[in-house]
Amino acid sequence: MGTLSVLPAVMPSRVDRMVGGRAMVLAPFVGVLLGGISGGVVAVAQFLRPDADLLAAVLGVLVLVVLSGALHLDGLADFADALGSRRDRATMLRIMKQSDIGPFGVVAITAVLLLDVAALTACVQAGFGWQAVLIATTASRLTLPWTCRTTIPPARPDGLGATVAATVRPLTAVVTTLAVLAAALMLAWLSTPIIPPGGAPLTFDQVSSIDGELLAGTATAVLLALVVSLLTTRRARTALGGTTGDVLGAAIELTLPTTLLALALTT
Template sequence: MPAQPPPDNPSDPAGPRDPEDRLAPENPAAPSTFGDGLRLAVGTLSVFPVRPGTVDRRAGGRAMALAPLVGAALGAVAAAVLAGALLTGASPLLASLLAVGTLALLTRALHLDGLADLADGLGSGRPAGQALDIMKRSDIGPFGVVTLVFVLGAQAAALAEASAAGHGPVALVAACVAGRLAITWACREGVPAARPGGLGALVAGTVRRGPALAATALCLAGLAVLSLAHHTGSLDLLAASGSASDRRHADHSPADQGGEDPPGVGEEADELVVRFENWVEPCPGPSCPPGPGLVVEDSGPSAFLVEGLLGGAPFPLLLAGLPFALVAGLLAASALRRRAVRRLGGVTGDVLGALAETAAAAALVACALLW
Protein backbone atom coordinates (compact mmCIF):
# COMPACT_ATOMS: atom_id res chain seq x y z
CA MET A 1 0.00 0.00 0.00
CA PRO A 2 1.52 3.34 -0.98
CA ALA A 3 2.50 5.72 1.77
CA GLN A 4 0.00 8.46 2.49
CA PRO A 5 1.17 12.08 2.32
CA PRO A 6 1.58 13.77 5.70
CA PRO A 7 -1.31 15.97 6.86
CA ASP A 8 -1.17 19.68 6.28
CA ASN A 9 0.56 20.99 9.37
CA PRO A 10 1.05 24.78 9.60
CA SER A 11 4.03 24.25 11.88
CA ASP A 12 5.80 22.19 9.24
CA PRO A 13 8.22 24.53 7.43
CA ALA A 14 7.92 22.49 4.27
CA GLY A 15 4.14 22.54 4.31
CA PRO A 16 1.73 25.20 3.09
CA ARG A 17 1.94 28.21 5.38
CA ASP A 18 -0.46 30.56 3.62
CA PRO A 19 -4.18 30.34 4.35
CA GLU A 20 -4.89 30.61 0.62
CA ASP A 21 -2.67 27.58 -0.06
CA ARG A 22 -4.96 25.45 2.09
CA LEU A 23 -7.95 26.24 -0.09
CA ALA A 24 -8.39 22.97 -1.97
CA PRO A 25 -11.19 22.04 -4.34
CA GLU A 26 -14.13 20.53 -2.54
CA ASN A 27 -17.17 18.52 -3.57
CA PRO A 28 -20.05 20.29 -1.84
CA ALA A 29 -23.50 18.84 -1.85
CA ALA A 30 -24.96 22.05 -3.29
CA PRO A 31 -23.40 24.20 -6.01
CA SER A 32 -21.95 27.53 -5.03
CA THR A 33 -23.75 30.84 -5.49
CA PHE A 34 -22.66 34.32 -6.52
CA GLY A 35 -22.43 35.27 -2.85
CA ASP A 36 -20.06 32.36 -2.24
CA GLY A 37 -17.80 33.69 -4.98
CA LEU A 38 -17.84 37.18 -3.53
CA ARG A 39 -17.06 35.90 -0.03
CA LEU A 40 -14.23 33.80 -1.41
CA ALA A 41 -12.79 36.84 -3.23
CA VAL A 42 -12.89 39.01 -0.12
CA GLY A 43 -11.58 36.30 2.19
CA THR A 44 -8.75 35.29 -0.13
CA LEU A 45 -7.58 38.69 -1.34
CA SER A 46 -7.99 40.75 1.81
CA VAL A 47 -7.85 40.63 5.57
CA PHE A 48 -11.53 41.53 5.92
CA PRO A 49 -13.35 38.80 7.88
CA VAL A 50 -16.15 37.09 5.98
CA ARG A 51 -18.26 34.03 6.63
CA PRO A 52 -17.00 31.12 4.54
CA GLY A 53 -19.36 29.77 1.94
CA THR A 54 -19.28 26.89 -0.50
CA VAL A 55 -15.81 26.57 -2.03
CA ASP A 56 -15.63 24.93 -5.44
CA ARG A 57 -14.21 25.80 -8.84
CA ARG A 58 -17.36 27.64 -9.82
CA ALA A 59 -16.99 29.86 -6.75
CA GLY A 60 -13.31 30.22 -7.56
CA GLY A 61 -14.09 31.51 -11.04
CA ARG A 62 -16.55 34.03 -9.71
CA ALA A 63 -14.09 35.10 -7.02
CA MET A 64 -11.31 35.76 -9.53
CA ALA A 65 -13.67 37.65 -11.83
CA LEU A 66 -14.67 39.83 -8.87
CA ALA A 67 -11.07 40.36 -7.77
CA PRO A 68 -10.86 43.92 -9.23
CA LEU A 69 -13.81 44.93 -7.03
CA VAL A 70 -11.86 43.84 -3.96
CA GLY A 71 -8.86 45.73 -5.33
CA ALA A 72 -10.92 48.91 -5.61
CA ALA A 73 -12.00 48.57 -1.98
CA LEU A 74 -8.42 48.02 -0.82
CA GLY A 75 -7.26 50.96 -2.90
CA ALA A 76 -9.93 53.22 -1.43
CA VAL A 77 -8.84 52.43 2.13
CA ALA A 78 -5.15 52.93 1.32
CA ALA A 79 -5.93 56.11 -0.62
CA ALA A 80 -7.73 57.50 2.42
CA VAL A 81 -4.61 56.82 4.50
CA LEU A 82 -2.46 58.52 1.87
CA ALA A 83 -4.69 61.57 1.61
CA GLY A 84 -4.98 61.87 5.37
CA ALA A 85 -1.22 61.75 5.81
CA LEU A 86 -0.73 64.40 3.14
CA LEU A 87 -3.37 66.64 4.67
CA THR A 88 -1.63 66.46 8.07
CA GLY A 89 1.59 67.73 6.51
CA ALA A 90 3.50 64.50 5.92
CA SER A 91 5.92 64.46 3.01
CA PRO A 92 4.83 62.60 -0.14
CA LEU A 93 7.41 59.88 0.49
CA LEU A 94 6.36 59.30 4.10
CA ALA A 95 2.67 59.31 3.16
CA SER A 96 3.37 56.85 0.34
CA LEU A 97 5.22 54.49 2.67
CA LEU A 98 2.27 54.55 5.06
CA ALA A 99 -0.13 53.78 2.21
CA VAL A 100 2.00 50.91 0.88
CA GLY A 101 2.29 49.53 4.41
CA THR A 102 -1.48 49.76 4.79
CA LEU A 103 -1.94 47.64 1.68
CA ALA A 104 0.43 45.02 3.10
CA LEU A 105 -1.68 44.88 6.27
CA LEU A 106 -4.93 44.70 4.31
CA THR A 107 -3.67 41.70 2.35
CA ARG A 108 -1.86 39.97 5.24
CA ALA A 109 1.27 40.47 3.11
CA LEU A 110 0.33 37.31 1.18
CA HIS A 111 0.91 38.93 -2.19
CA LEU A 112 4.34 40.12 -1.10
CA ASP A 113 5.12 36.65 0.21
CA GLY A 114 4.10 35.19 -3.15
CA LEU A 115 6.31 37.68 -4.95
CA ALA A 116 9.34 36.70 -2.87
CA ASP A 117 8.62 32.97 -3.27
CA LEU A 118 8.25 33.25 -7.04
CA ALA A 119 11.48 35.21 -7.29
CA ASP A 120 13.30 32.49 -5.33
CA GLY A 121 11.76 29.75 -7.45
CA LEU A 122 12.52 31.36 -10.79
CA GLY A 123 15.92 32.58 -9.67
CA SER A 124 17.02 29.14 -8.55
CA GLY A 125 17.31 27.89 -12.12
CA ARG A 126 16.06 24.47 -10.99
CA PRO A 127 13.54 22.28 -12.85
CA ALA A 128 9.87 22.96 -12.27
CA GLY A 129 9.40 20.42 -9.47
CA GLN A 130 12.38 21.60 -7.48
CA ALA A 131 11.50 25.25 -8.07
CA LEU A 132 8.01 24.62 -6.69
CA ASP A 133 9.54 22.96 -3.63
CA ILE A 134 11.71 26.04 -3.09
CA MET A 135 8.62 28.25 -3.30
CA LYS A 136 6.94 26.19 -0.57
CA ARG A 137 9.72 26.78 1.96
CA SER A 138 9.15 29.17 4.84
CA ASP A 139 12.41 31.07 4.39
CA ILE A 140 13.13 33.78 1.81
CA GLY A 141 16.29 33.61 -0.27
CA PRO A 142 18.39 36.41 -1.72
CA PHE A 143 16.35 36.62 -4.93
CA GLY A 144 13.20 37.11 -2.87
CA VAL A 145 14.74 39.78 -0.66
CA VAL A 146 16.11 41.79 -3.59
CA THR A 147 12.81 41.52 -5.46
CA LEU A 148 10.81 42.68 -2.44
CA VAL A 149 13.09 45.66 -1.87
CA PHE A 150 12.96 46.64 -5.53
CA VAL A 151 9.20 46.29 -6.01
CA LEU A 152 8.27 47.97 -2.72
CA GLY A 153 10.78 50.75 -3.41
CA ALA A 154 9.35 51.28 -6.88
CA GLN A 155 5.81 51.39 -5.51
CA ALA A 156 6.65 53.89 -2.77
CA ALA A 157 8.81 56.11 -5.00
CA ALA A 158 6.30 56.18 -7.87
CA LEU A 159 3.42 56.86 -5.48
CA ALA A 160 5.42 59.69 -3.91
CA GLU A 161 5.96 61.22 -7.36
CA ALA A 162 2.26 60.97 -8.15
CA SER A 163 1.37 62.41 -4.73
CA ALA A 164 3.70 65.36 -5.21
CA ALA A 165 1.87 66.10 -8.46
CA GLY A 166 -1.51 65.84 -6.71
CA HIS A 167 -2.59 62.47 -8.14
CA GLY A 168 -1.51 60.03 -5.44
CA PRO A 169 -4.87 58.70 -4.14
CA VAL A 170 -6.41 58.06 -7.57
CA ALA A 171 -3.16 56.50 -8.81
CA LEU A 172 -3.19 54.15 -5.83
CA VAL A 173 -6.76 53.06 -6.54
CA ALA A 174 -5.84 52.39 -10.17
CA ALA A 175 -2.80 50.35 -9.11
CA CYS A 176 -4.84 48.18 -6.75
CA VAL A 177 -7.45 47.54 -9.44
CA ALA A 178 -4.73 46.68 -11.96
CA GLY A 179 -3.14 44.20 -9.56
CA ARG A 180 -6.36 42.28 -9.01
CA LEU A 181 -7.40 42.41 -12.65
CA ALA A 182 -4.06 40.76 -13.44
CA ILE A 183 -5.19 37.88 -11.21
CA THR A 184 -8.44 37.65 -13.19
CA TRP A 185 -6.57 37.23 -16.46
CA ALA A 186 -4.11 34.77 -14.93
CA CYS A 187 -7.06 32.49 -14.06
CA ARG A 188 -8.64 32.52 -17.50
CA GLU A 189 -9.38 29.36 -19.43
CA GLY A 190 -6.30 27.68 -20.84
CA VAL A 191 -3.92 28.62 -18.01
CA PRO A 192 -3.13 25.43 -16.04
CA ALA A 193 -2.28 24.95 -12.40
CA ALA A 194 1.35 24.21 -11.61
CA ARG A 195 0.48 21.53 -9.04
CA PRO A 196 -2.61 19.76 -7.70
CA GLY A 197 -4.07 21.28 -4.58
CA GLY A 198 -3.91 24.80 -3.23
CA LEU A 199 -5.34 28.00 -4.59
CA GLY A 200 -3.82 27.50 -8.03
CA ALA A 201 -5.66 24.24 -8.59
CA LEU A 202 -8.89 25.75 -7.32
CA VAL A 203 -8.98 28.82 -9.59
CA ALA A 204 -6.74 28.03 -12.58
CA GLY A 205 -8.73 28.05 -15.81
CA THR A 206 -12.01 29.02 -14.12
CA VAL A 207 -12.54 32.47 -15.66
CA ARG A 208 -14.05 32.47 -19.13
CA ARG A 209 -12.96 35.00 -21.69
CA GLY A 210 -16.30 36.83 -21.63
CA PRO A 211 -16.28 37.64 -17.90
CA ALA A 212 -12.60 38.59 -18.10
CA LEU A 213 -13.29 41.04 -20.93
CA ALA A 214 -16.34 42.40 -19.10
CA ALA A 215 -14.30 42.95 -15.93
CA THR A 216 -11.62 44.71 -17.96
CA ALA A 217 -14.12 46.97 -19.70
CA LEU A 218 -15.73 47.93 -16.40
CA CYS A 219 -12.33 48.67 -14.86
CA LEU A 220 -11.30 50.85 -17.81
CA ALA A 221 -14.59 52.76 -17.75
CA GLY A 222 -14.51 53.21 -14.00
CA LEU A 223 -10.94 54.49 -14.01
CA ALA A 224 -11.71 56.86 -16.90
CA VAL A 225 -14.56 58.36 -14.87
CA LEU A 226 -12.32 58.55 -11.79
CA SER A 227 -9.59 60.26 -13.80
CA LEU A 228 -12.04 62.77 -15.26
CA ALA A 229 -13.62 63.50 -11.87
CA HIS A 230 -10.22 64.04 -10.30
CA HIS A 231 -8.89 66.37 -12.98
CA THR A 232 -12.05 68.46 -13.18
CA GLY A 233 -12.05 69.06 -9.44
CA SER A 234 -15.03 66.86 -8.60
CA LEU A 235 -12.79 64.97 -6.20
CA ASP A 236 -11.15 67.23 -3.63
CA LEU A 237 -8.83 64.59 -2.20
CA LEU A 238 -5.87 66.90 -1.74
CA ALA A 239 -7.49 70.24 -1.07
CA ALA A 240 -4.93 71.28 1.54
CA SER A 241 -1.86 69.47 0.21
CA GLY A 242 -0.90 71.80 -2.60
CA SER A 243 -1.93 69.70 -5.57
CA ALA A 244 -1.02 70.78 -9.06
CA SER A 245 -4.59 71.61 -10.06
CA ASP A 246 -5.14 73.64 -6.89
CA ARG A 247 -2.01 75.66 -7.58
CA ARG A 248 -3.12 76.28 -11.16
CA HIS A 249 -6.49 77.69 -10.13
CA ALA A 250 -5.04 79.60 -7.18
CA ASP A 251 -3.11 81.77 -9.62
CA HIS A 252 -6.43 83.08 -10.97
CA SER A 253 -8.23 83.34 -7.64
CA PRO A 254 -9.68 86.80 -6.77
CA ALA A 255 -8.69 86.17 -3.15
CA ASP A 256 -5.04 86.44 -4.14
CA GLN A 257 -5.72 89.98 -5.36
CA GLY A 258 -7.08 91.47 -2.15
CA GLY A 259 -10.63 90.23 -2.71
CA GLU A 260 -11.16 92.42 -5.80
CA ASP A 261 -12.10 91.11 -9.21
CA PRO A 262 -9.37 91.25 -11.86
CA PRO A 263 -9.63 94.15 -14.30
CA GLY A 264 -12.20 93.65 -17.00
CA VAL A 265 -14.15 91.00 -15.12
CA GLY A 266 -17.64 92.03 -14.10
CA GLU A 267 -20.93 90.23 -14.17
CA GLU A 268 -19.58 87.86 -16.82
CA ALA A 269 -16.66 86.66 -14.67
CA ASP A 270 -17.64 83.04 -15.12
CA GLU A 271 -18.01 83.31 -18.88
CA LEU A 272 -15.40 81.32 -20.79
CA VAL A 273 -13.13 83.36 -23.10
CA VAL A 274 -11.19 81.41 -25.66
CA ARG A 275 -8.69 83.06 -27.99
CA PHE A 276 -6.97 81.25 -30.82
CA GLU A 277 -3.66 82.44 -32.19
CA ASN A 278 -1.77 81.06 -35.16
CA TRP A 279 -4.24 78.25 -35.63
CA VAL A 280 -5.73 79.63 -38.81
CA GLU A 281 -3.58 82.71 -39.45
CA PRO A 282 -0.99 84.73 -37.53
CA CYS A 283 -2.33 86.97 -34.80
CA PRO A 284 -2.43 90.54 -36.20
CA GLY A 285 -2.47 92.62 -33.01
CA PRO A 286 -0.26 93.34 -29.99
CA SER A 287 -2.80 91.78 -27.61
CA CYS A 288 -2.06 88.29 -28.88
CA PRO A 289 -0.91 85.59 -26.47
CA PRO A 290 2.86 85.24 -26.12
CA GLY A 291 2.94 81.91 -27.93
CA PRO A 292 0.87 79.86 -30.35
CA GLY A 293 -1.99 77.84 -29.01
CA LEU A 294 -5.05 78.36 -26.88
CA VAL A 295 -5.66 80.60 -23.87
CA VAL A 296 -8.53 79.89 -21.52
CA GLU A 297 -9.43 82.51 -18.96
CA ASP A 298 -11.63 81.12 -16.23
CA SER A 299 -11.20 79.35 -12.93
CA GLY A 300 -14.21 77.06 -12.88
CA PRO A 301 -14.32 73.33 -13.56
CA SER A 302 -15.85 73.91 -17.00
CA ALA A 303 -12.93 76.09 -18.00
CA PHE A 304 -10.45 73.51 -16.82
CA LEU A 305 -12.29 70.85 -18.81
CA VAL A 306 -12.20 72.89 -22.01
CA GLU A 307 -8.62 73.89 -21.38
CA GLY A 308 -7.72 70.25 -21.16
CA LEU A 309 -9.68 69.49 -24.31
CA LEU A 310 -8.13 72.18 -26.49
CA GLY A 311 -4.94 73.30 -24.81
CA GLY A 312 -2.77 72.98 -21.73
CA ALA A 313 -2.96 69.39 -20.53
CA PRO A 314 -4.62 67.38 -23.34
CA PHE A 315 -8.07 66.25 -22.32
CA PRO A 316 -7.70 62.77 -23.86
CA LEU A 317 -4.57 62.34 -21.74
CA LEU A 318 -6.49 63.34 -18.61
CA LEU A 319 -9.29 60.94 -19.44
CA ALA A 320 -6.99 58.05 -20.35
CA GLY A 321 -4.38 58.53 -17.63
CA LEU A 322 -5.62 55.91 -15.18
CA PRO A 323 -6.77 53.45 -17.89
CA PHE A 324 -3.31 53.73 -19.44
CA ALA A 325 -1.78 52.85 -16.08
CA LEU A 326 -4.12 49.86 -15.85
CA VAL A 327 -2.98 48.61 -19.25
CA ALA A 328 0.67 49.09 -18.28
CA GLY A 329 0.13 46.99 -15.17
CA LEU A 330 -1.60 44.24 -17.13
CA LEU A 331 1.21 44.10 -19.68
CA ALA A 332 3.86 43.78 -16.98
CA ALA A 333 1.87 41.06 -15.20
CA SER A 334 1.27 39.23 -18.49
CA ALA A 335 5.00 39.06 -19.18
CA LEU A 336 5.66 37.65 -15.71
CA ARG A 337 2.79 35.17 -15.99
CA ARG A 338 4.09 33.79 -19.29
CA ARG A 339 7.52 33.37 -17.72
CA ALA A 340 6.07 31.59 -14.67
CA VAL A 341 3.88 29.25 -16.72
CA ARG A 342 6.77 28.38 -19.01
CA ARG A 343 9.11 27.60 -16.10
CA LEU A 344 6.68 26.08 -13.59
CA GLY A 345 4.05 24.57 -15.85
CA GLY A 346 1.20 26.72 -14.54
CA VAL A 347 0.10 29.12 -11.82
CA THR A 348 0.04 28.81 -8.04
CA GLY A 349 -1.17 31.03 -5.23
CA ASP A 350 2.33 32.50 -5.05
CA VAL A 351 2.27 33.31 -8.76
CA LEU A 352 -1.06 35.11 -8.41
CA GLY A 353 0.26 37.19 -5.51
CA ALA A 354 3.39 38.08 -7.47
CA LEU A 355 1.29 39.17 -10.45
CA ALA A 356 -0.79 41.47 -8.23
CA GLU A 357 2.27 43.23 -6.81
CA THR A 358 3.98 43.48 -10.20
CA ALA A 359 0.94 44.97 -11.91
CA ALA A 360 0.43 47.46 -9.08
CA ALA A 361 4.05 48.61 -9.26
CA ALA A 362 3.93 49.00 -13.04
CA ALA A 363 0.68 50.98 -12.84
CA LEU A 364 2.13 53.36 -10.25
CA VAL A 365 5.27 53.90 -12.32
CA ALA A 366 3.08 54.64 -15.35
CA CYS A 367 1.11 57.22 -13.34
CA ALA A 368 4.32 58.86 -12.13
CA LEU A 369 5.74 59.08 -15.66
CA LEU A 370 2.48 60.14 -17.30
CA TRP A 371 1.59 62.95 -14.88
Protein backbone atom coordinates in the same frame (compact mmCIF):
# COMPACT_ATOMS: atom_id res chain seq x y z
CA MET B 1 -12.45 39.12 0.58
CA GLY B 2 -11.18 36.47 2.96
CA THR B 3 -8.52 35.27 0.52
CA LEU B 4 -7.24 38.63 -0.73
CA SER B 5 -7.32 40.61 2.50
CA VAL B 6 -7.25 40.35 6.29
CA LEU B 7 -10.66 42.03 6.49
CA PRO B 8 -13.40 39.91 8.09
CA ALA B 9 -15.58 38.00 5.65
CA VAL B 10 -18.33 35.42 5.89
CA MET B 11 -17.24 31.99 4.75
CA PRO B 12 -19.08 30.71 1.66
CA SER B 13 -21.30 27.67 2.06
CA ARG B 14 -19.10 25.79 -0.41
CA VAL B 15 -15.66 26.25 -1.94
CA ASP B 16 -15.05 24.69 -5.33
CA ARG B 17 -13.65 25.69 -8.69
CA MET B 18 -16.84 27.47 -9.73
CA VAL B 19 -16.78 29.61 -6.60
CA GLY B 20 -13.05 30.16 -7.05
CA GLY B 21 -13.54 31.40 -10.59
CA ARG B 22 -16.21 33.85 -9.52
CA ALA B 23 -13.96 35.09 -6.74
CA MET B 24 -11.16 35.81 -9.21
CA VAL B 25 -13.53 37.81 -11.42
CA LEU B 26 -14.65 39.82 -8.39
CA ALA B 27 -11.07 40.45 -7.23
CA PRO B 28 -10.96 44.03 -8.63
CA PHE B 29 -13.86 44.94 -6.33
CA VAL B 30 -11.69 43.94 -3.38
CA GLY B 31 -9.02 46.15 -4.92
CA VAL B 32 -11.47 49.05 -4.91
CA LEU B 33 -12.06 48.59 -1.17
CA LEU B 34 -8.38 48.21 -0.28
CA GLY B 35 -7.39 51.05 -2.57
CA GLY B 36 -10.12 53.23 -1.13
CA ILE B 37 -8.80 52.68 2.41
CA SER B 38 -5.22 53.30 1.33
CA GLY B 39 -6.26 56.34 -0.68
CA GLY B 40 -8.10 57.70 2.34
CA VAL B 41 -4.94 57.38 4.42
CA VAL B 42 -2.96 59.20 1.71
CA ALA B 43 -5.54 61.99 1.55
CA VAL B 44 -5.59 62.42 5.34
CA ALA B 45 -1.79 62.47 5.50
CA GLN B 46 -1.70 65.13 2.78
CA PHE B 47 -4.30 67.18 4.62
CA LEU B 48 -2.41 67.05 7.91
CA ARG B 49 1.05 67.52 6.37
CA PRO B 50 0.81 69.00 2.86
CA ASP B 51 4.61 69.18 2.70
CA ALA B 52 5.17 65.48 3.55
CA ASP B 53 4.56 63.75 0.21
CA LEU B 54 6.95 60.89 0.96
CA LEU B 55 5.27 60.21 4.29
CA ALA B 56 1.85 60.03 2.63
CA ALA B 57 3.16 57.60 0.03
CA VAL B 58 4.86 55.35 2.59
CA LEU B 59 1.69 55.22 4.70
CA GLY B 60 -0.43 54.42 1.65
CA VAL B 61 1.79 51.54 0.58
CA LEU B 62 2.12 50.24 4.15
CA VAL B 63 -1.66 50.13 4.52
CA LEU B 64 -1.93 47.97 1.41
CA VAL B 65 0.70 45.57 2.76
CA VAL B 66 -1.10 45.29 6.09
CA LEU B 67 -4.56 44.90 4.57
CA SER B 68 -3.36 42.10 2.27
CA GLY B 69 -1.55 40.38 5.11
CA ALA B 70 1.65 40.58 3.02
CA LEU B 71 0.29 37.50 1.25
CA HIS B 72 1.06 38.77 -2.24
CA LEU B 73 4.57 39.86 -1.27
CA ASP B 74 5.19 36.33 -0.01
CA GLY B 75 4.04 34.95 -3.35
CA LEU B 76 6.34 37.34 -5.19
CA ALA B 77 9.30 36.27 -3.05
CA ASP B 78 8.63 32.57 -3.61
CA PHE B 79 8.22 33.05 -7.36
CA ALA B 80 11.42 35.08 -7.55
CA ASP B 81 13.38 32.50 -5.56
CA ALA B 82 12.11 29.71 -7.80
CA LEU B 83 12.98 31.49 -11.04
CA GLY B 84 16.29 32.68 -9.63
CA SER B 85 17.34 29.13 -8.81
CA ARG B 86 17.29 28.20 -12.53
CA ARG B 87 16.54 24.62 -11.57
CA ASP B 88 14.16 22.09 -13.06
CA ARG B 89 10.38 22.38 -12.71
CA ALA B 90 10.05 20.00 -9.76
CA THR B 91 12.79 21.78 -7.80
CA MET B 92 11.29 25.20 -8.46
CA LEU B 93 7.90 24.05 -7.24
CA ARG B 94 9.53 22.65 -4.12
CA ILE B 95 11.33 25.95 -3.50
CA MET B 96 8.03 27.82 -3.78
CA LYS B 97 6.47 25.62 -1.07
CA GLN B 98 9.25 26.28 1.43
CA SER B 99 8.51 28.82 4.16
CA ASP B 100 11.86 30.63 4.03
CA ILE B 101 12.77 33.53 1.71
CA GLY B 102 15.99 33.49 -0.30
CA PRO B 103 18.09 36.35 -1.72
CA PHE B 104 16.06 36.66 -4.91
CA GLY B 105 12.89 37.01 -2.90
CA VAL B 106 14.40 39.70 -0.68
CA VAL B 107 15.56 41.68 -3.70
CA ALA B 108 12.16 41.33 -5.38
CA ILE B 109 10.25 42.57 -2.33
CA THR B 110 12.65 45.45 -1.77
CA ALA B 111 12.50 46.50 -5.42
CA VAL B 112 8.71 46.55 -5.72
CA LEU B 113 8.23 48.40 -2.42
CA LEU B 114 10.77 51.04 -3.41
CA LEU B 115 9.06 51.48 -6.77
CA ASP B 116 5.65 51.63 -5.09
CA VAL B 117 6.73 54.39 -2.72
CA ALA B 118 8.73 56.37 -5.29
CA ALA B 119 5.99 56.29 -7.93
CA LEU B 120 3.22 57.08 -5.45
CA THR B 121 5.26 59.99 -4.09
CA ALA B 122 5.47 61.42 -7.60
CA CYS B 123 1.71 61.02 -7.99
CA VAL B 124 1.09 62.77 -4.66
CA GLN B 125 3.31 65.65 -5.74
CA ALA B 126 1.29 65.90 -8.96
CA GLY B 127 -1.95 66.16 -6.99
CA PHE B 128 -3.11 62.70 -8.05
CA GLY B 129 -2.17 60.70 -4.95
CA TRP B 130 -5.26 59.01 -3.55
CA GLN B 131 -6.66 58.57 -7.06
CA ALA B 132 -3.44 56.87 -8.20
CA VAL B 133 -3.36 54.35 -5.37
CA LEU B 134 -7.05 53.55 -5.88
CA ILE B 135 -6.60 52.97 -9.62
CA ALA B 136 -3.37 51.00 -9.21
CA THR B 137 -4.73 48.76 -6.44
CA THR B 138 -7.82 47.95 -8.46
CA ALA B 139 -5.86 47.36 -11.67
CA SER B 140 -3.38 45.10 -9.87
CA ARG B 141 -6.23 42.83 -8.76
CA LEU B 142 -7.37 42.78 -12.36
CA THR B 143 -4.47 40.40 -12.95
CA LEU B 144 -6.33 37.58 -11.21
CA PRO B 145 -9.00 36.97 -13.88
CA TRP B 146 -6.23 36.91 -16.48
CA THR B 147 -3.85 34.64 -14.59
CA CYS B 148 -6.75 32.25 -13.95
CA ARG B 149 -8.08 32.13 -17.49
CA THR B 150 -9.01 28.76 -18.92
CA THR B 151 -5.90 28.49 -21.11
CA ILE B 152 -3.53 28.42 -18.12
CA PRO B 153 -3.50 25.09 -16.21
CA PRO B 154 -2.47 24.67 -12.55
CA ALA B 155 1.20 23.86 -11.98
CA ARG B 156 0.38 21.36 -9.21
CA PRO B 157 -2.75 19.38 -8.32
CA ASP B 158 -3.20 20.96 -4.88
CA GLY B 159 -3.22 24.39 -3.27
CA LEU B 160 -4.97 27.64 -4.12
CA GLY B 161 -3.70 27.56 -7.69
CA ALA B 162 -5.43 24.27 -8.37
CA THR B 163 -8.73 25.66 -7.06
CA VAL B 164 -8.80 28.80 -9.21
CA ALA B 165 -6.58 27.99 -12.20
CA ALA B 166 -8.33 27.70 -15.58
CA THR B 167 -11.66 28.88 -14.14
CA VAL B 168 -12.15 32.23 -15.93
CA ARG B 169 -13.13 32.42 -19.57
CA PRO B 170 -11.07 34.94 -21.59
CA LEU B 171 -14.25 36.79 -22.59
CA THR B 172 -15.14 37.25 -18.92
CA ALA B 173 -11.66 38.62 -18.25
CA VAL B 174 -12.08 41.06 -21.15
CA VAL B 175 -15.44 42.30 -19.83
CA THR B 176 -13.96 42.75 -16.34
CA THR B 177 -11.05 44.69 -17.83
CA LEU B 178 -13.38 47.00 -19.73
CA ALA B 179 -15.39 47.66 -16.57
CA VAL B 180 -12.25 48.53 -14.58
CA LEU B 181 -10.96 50.69 -17.43
CA ALA B 182 -14.24 52.61 -17.66
CA ALA B 183 -14.34 53.21 -13.89
CA ALA B 184 -10.70 54.34 -13.81
CA LEU B 185 -11.22 56.74 -16.72
CA MET B 186 -14.28 58.21 -15.01
CA LEU B 187 -12.29 58.79 -11.81
CA ALA B 188 -9.47 60.43 -13.77
CA TRP B 189 -11.93 62.65 -15.63
CA LEU B 190 -13.63 63.74 -12.41
CA SER B 191 -10.21 64.50 -10.89
CA THR B 192 -9.29 67.09 -13.54
CA PRO B 193 -8.53 70.31 -11.63
CA ILE B 194 -10.52 73.38 -12.62
CA ILE B 195 -8.84 75.75 -10.18
CA PRO B 196 -5.37 74.72 -8.98
CA PRO B 197 -4.65 75.32 -5.28
CA GLY B 198 -3.70 78.97 -4.85
CA GLY B 199 -4.06 79.70 -8.56
CA ALA B 200 -6.47 81.26 -11.01
CA PRO B 201 -9.12 79.25 -12.86
CA LEU B 202 -7.70 77.33 -15.81
CA THR B 203 -8.72 78.05 -19.36
CA PHE B 204 -10.70 75.53 -21.39
CA ASP B 205 -7.59 74.58 -23.39
CA GLN B 206 -5.57 74.06 -20.20
CA VAL B 207 -8.26 71.88 -18.66
CA SER B 208 -8.58 69.86 -21.87
CA SER B 209 -4.81 69.30 -21.97
CA ILE B 210 -4.66 68.13 -18.35
CA ASP B 211 -7.75 66.01 -18.85
CA GLY B 212 -6.22 64.33 -21.89
CA GLU B 213 -3.00 63.54 -20.05
CA LEU B 214 -4.86 62.06 -17.08
CA LEU B 215 -7.07 59.91 -19.29
CA ALA B 216 -4.14 58.69 -21.40
CA GLY B 217 -2.07 57.89 -18.32
CA THR B 218 -4.94 56.07 -16.65
CA ALA B 219 -5.73 54.00 -19.74
CA THR B 220 -2.04 53.12 -20.08
CA ALA B 221 -1.84 52.04 -16.44
CA VAL B 222 -4.85 49.73 -16.69
CA LEU B 223 -3.70 48.20 -19.97
CA LEU B 224 -0.23 47.63 -18.52
CA ALA B 225 -1.90 45.53 -15.83
CA LEU B 226 -3.10 43.26 -18.61
CA VAL B 227 0.39 43.12 -20.15
CA VAL B 228 2.01 42.21 -16.83
CA SER B 229 -0.60 39.49 -16.30
CA LEU B 230 0.09 37.93 -19.68
CA LEU B 231 3.87 38.09 -19.25
CA THR B 232 3.74 36.63 -15.73
CA THR B 233 1.51 33.72 -16.70
CA ARG B 234 3.59 33.04 -19.79
CA ARG B 235 6.74 32.83 -17.68
CA ALA B 236 4.98 30.66 -15.09
CA ARG B 237 3.70 28.30 -17.74
CA THR B 238 7.14 28.01 -19.32
CA ALA B 239 9.01 27.47 -16.05
CA LEU B 240 6.42 25.72 -13.89
CA GLY B 241 3.95 24.25 -16.34
CA GLY B 242 1.13 26.47 -15.11
CA THR B 243 0.03 28.81 -12.35
CA THR B 244 0.08 28.60 -8.56
CA GLY B 245 -1.12 30.76 -5.70
CA ASP B 246 2.35 32.30 -5.51
CA VAL B 247 2.16 33.26 -9.17
CA LEU B 248 -1.13 35.03 -8.52
CA GLY B 249 0.45 37.03 -5.70
CA ALA B 250 3.50 37.81 -7.81
CA ALA B 251 1.33 39.13 -10.63
CA ILE B 252 -0.43 41.49 -8.22
CA GLU B 253 2.79 42.80 -6.73
CA LEU B 254 4.46 43.25 -10.12
CA THR B 255 1.45 45.11 -11.48
CA LEU B 256 1.06 47.57 -8.61
CA PRO B 257 4.40 49.40 -9.16
CA THR B 258 3.96 49.15 -12.92
CA THR B 259 0.61 50.95 -12.84
CA LEU B 260 1.81 53.50 -10.29
CA LEU B 261 4.88 54.18 -12.40
CA ALA B 262 2.74 54.68 -15.49
CA LEU B 263 0.56 57.16 -13.63
CA ALA B 264 3.59 58.94 -12.17
CA LEU B 265 5.15 59.44 -15.60
CA THR B 266 1.97 60.62 -17.31
CA THR B 267 0.12 62.77 -14.75
